[in-house]
Amino acid sequence: MQFMLLFSRQGKLRLQKWYVPLSDKEKKKITRELVQTVLARKPKMCSFLEWRDLKIVYKRYASLYFCCAIEDQDNELITLEIIHRYVELLDKYFGSVCELDIIFNFEKAYFILDEFLLGGEAQETSKKNVLKAIEQADLLQEVSNTGLHPESFVNPSCV
């Protein structure tokens, strides 16, 4: 997989993950072009389109479009499956996920994606394991956060 984009029906980018190194300018250009192309498609159309020398696999969930670019020999159906898995993961993590969840917790959305895909390849196909890993990492974050607060606020003796 070359990259994954999430964008709203209005064409606002909500998440982007690039597995190929590109300059910001190129990324912007590709994003703009693809968002336009995908949004122009009618709802009853199939999820695949050929774009430049890549294949685009996209799927709309509520108001969000999930859009992946894969190479010519890659399997469209398995990419669709990856998108679906990711949506399921988000759904489990946020509890019936909506666009706002992703906007306000966009770094979390990235962490989940990174836990699921690495370098564009599925690294962990079990949903349970992905969520477990995220929870543990979050826990670690809580610990280190709370580790900061007692020092600065709760323990006046330090002042």
Next chain:
Amino acid sequence: MALKIVKGSIDRMFDKNLQDLVRGIRNHKEDEAKYISTCIDEIKQELKQDNIAVKANAVCKLTYLQMLGYDVSWAAFNIVEVMSSSKFTYKRIGYLAASQCFHESTDVIMLTTNQIRKDLSSPNQYDTGVALTGLSCFVTPDLARDLANDIMTLVSHGDCVKRKRCSVLIMYKVFLKYPESLRPAFPRLKEKLEDPDPGVQSAAVNVICELARRNPKNYLSLAPLFFKLMTSSTNNWVLIKIIKLFGALTPLEPRLGKKLIEPLTNLIHSTSAMSLLYECVNTVIAGQYCSSVGSVVLCVQKLRILIEDSDQNLKYLGLLAMSKILKTHPKSVQSHKDLILQCLDDKDESIRLRALDLLYGMVSKKNLMEIVKKLMLHVDKAEGTTYRDELLTKIIDICSQSNYQYITNFEWSVSQPVTPHPPGISVSWWTIRVFAVAQMATLLDNAHLLTGSMQRNGICEVLYAAAWICGEFSEHLENPLQTLEAMLRPKVATLPGHIQAVYVQNAAKLFATVLKSQEGNTDSTTAQETSQLMIDRLPLFVQSANLEVQERASCILQLVKYIQKLQQKDVEVAEEVIALFAGELNPVAPKAQKKVPVPEGLDLDAWINEPPSESESEDEQPKAIFAKEEPKHSRPRHTEVDEKELARRREARKQEQANNPFYIKASPSSQKVYQDAPGVEHIPVVQIDLSVPLKVPGLPMSDQYVKLEEERRQKERAEKKKKEKKKRKEKRSGRGKKHDSGPESEEDITPAHMVDIVTEEMPEVRCVSLQIQFSTSRIFNELSPSSFWVFNEKKSSKHKKKKQKKEKEEKEKKKKKKKHHHHHHHSDGGGEESVQNGTVEEEEPLPVSVYDIQGNLQDGSQVVVSVIFENKCDSFLKSMEFNVLDSLNSKLQRPEGSGPHDGLTVPFQLPPGVSNEARFVFTVQSIVMPQKLKGTLTFIVKDSSTHEKLDFKLHFTCTSYLITTPCYSDAFAKLLESGDLKGSSVRLEGVNMPFHHLLARICFHHHFSVVERIDSCASMYSRSIQGHHVCLLVKTSGQTVSIDAKCDEPTLLGNVLDEIKQTFSQC
């Protein structure tokens, strides 16, 4: 210090966090840019603080802004700072920001090397995790080189499964950036293929699969391992990757294909996962598995299910894969035409476009009209301009692909409103010109209907062609003035420039025609009015923005003005104006280049004339089969001469064929087959290559060709004379000069191939030979080559004794000839493959020659006889007419309007020593009886202007209608059990040949195939072109052969058996 921390924390409480930023942006929809620029200023302030938490927060916000499209590259160093925080919370944010913002040209990346190394070896697996994730996004060649070892350590010693898995996956990125690391790392990677943890294993499969796709050669050795994985794994993710990997490997190792086909077929049958099914199908299609037709059929079946599915995605992919199959196995896809046509009704445009693509490839001569008709319906219904444009373009493409080879009915095609008819058609197909011109004139007249709505579409392109056709062939127009008027309408100026240019140019041509017709009349005012019309209308085009239109228009305008001046002085100008556009355009065939003469000294056909292969095929092969016949052609001296002569003649013929536009050439592929087939006689075989458009009678010959032809002829004559003299000296010195051409031609005859016919009618000593090639096949289907025969007409009225002698010789020759018929020319095309002997008899003294007929499985009623006429005399032959006396059963097809006894004109003349081929179509009703048709060939010898006649007989034997069809023993057994077949038997006495020779002989001469052979007993099968089954049981004991036969048509069987008997009685 502590105070500072507290202060920082308090500050932080007033800082915006990410949520505040997002909320703020949402609340400032009106002046988002302004709001963000203040935010960025705040972030810059925050980054200047020492507090890592503040910095992390700022970096987090920057990451968000980066996604919105703002440049954050200035903060790269701060991101590195956050990455190197010891706290996971911040580290995580730092790495995220880095993976989003960094790219190869980010210079601070080199600062991260040590930090990443530290994180990779951190005891905390989450630190390692984020480092690997980040690295996967921004790895550079430098990072890859520096960190390759650390990653390798993780791969082999990683304590935790997750770490191992990630590091295996990241190796792929490292290899890409730093290929040198691949070699030392590969053994460990290979180990991981058998890792107990499925996650690690799947990661390793992933990496190797991706690597192998780039360079499959190096991974062939892993095939057995992957094969094991493939048959044991149940994980679809892994299976898909493995199958993809095999897809990359198979082209390098064809044996793999055979091995894989079974597990792949099993998977296709068993899997419920569409993604896996699709992958398997794709691999089967793309790989070398296609040798097995069964697997392709299976794929097509499965794809049909996909296409029939209500899920648009599956439909789309099904069509996509179908179009891949189409390239290799068009036939299996073509049978699903109905389904593809249905897809044109789909709601989804992309599916319709896929279906269109497929249809483009599926078009054949037979279904073109049907498909285009269906597409035209869709054009009317189509909504959305892009789709309609695409539809029209496809219709045009479909019609015009391969230079209109599929269009059999040009009148139909011309009457289609949207098909543009590039001038090419009208030029090549002069017969339809008149029709085309009329159509195009109407089109131009109604152009205003088209232009408005179809400006955007490709349709106006048709006007381009229409204008050209009307101008160029204006003499066929019914009302040229009206068309001229139509072409000069102001509306035309709205058309694209290149079309306008053609309009202007052709208006001038039309103008010339109109002038001519009007000057014929006495009233000169009409002609002047026409000029005035031109002068009034042309300025519109002179103003055109398009340079070409402008240039042409102003040029023509000035010309017309001048013409008008002349007209006012009552000068007749029409002839001169016409002269501007004089000369007819002649069609140039797409393969015209091939007809350009080959420079002297360059022998493109050298291989054809290699004597060794010649003698091989003549001497060795037959020896094996018919040892008895061998002595009969042991005339060493003669043979040598004959071979040389043969080679020379063949070359001459070859060149003649190459230069002759009427001659339809053999395709190289089938020639190869012909070469490779063991023992195939080197007879120039005619193949009809239908990719070459069928010839049009009256096609003008190019001057160049005629000239070349003359030169060649002169040369040949000179050569002949030389030879002749020499030979005369050698052995025929006794003969009078008047007989010179006789002996000379005799030398020309190669006994191995030709048989002389002695007749007495002709007064002069002259030699004319005909090569006749018979092949029956369906019209418009590819004809297969078959052997040919030659008979030679010989005049020697004064020497009766000599005649007797010659008869003897002929008999010998005939036998030799027969030997050659044991070789068999196969076409590489599908259906037709059979050769059978028929005989041609001269009316007069004795049966003369043998020839071959080919049958076609698909059509039992039409037969094409290809005749090669070869002129062996010194005179030019012309006005050849070929006529056959029809029987009730077999009729020569004549053009409409001619009577049942009219001969068919052979569409060429024959210079001396030249051969050419003509084809005649016969309709055969019943194939159960052999047929003999009497025929006559009449021709005029140019020098003496005498009318000559040559009688012959065509013998269509029953075996000529049989086609070698393979049959499996179980199917054969079923056939015999069915009881539908009637039996008959025959005994052959005194057959003195090995059993396998006997079988080979039956196979060859009578188009049977051996089903099963046990000792001295064999079952054989064949099928007639009308589908009759013929089964034989051949047994031999000593010199007696008994053949028990069964067939559903007893008459046919009887005749076939008689013919078999005849074959063996002759040997």
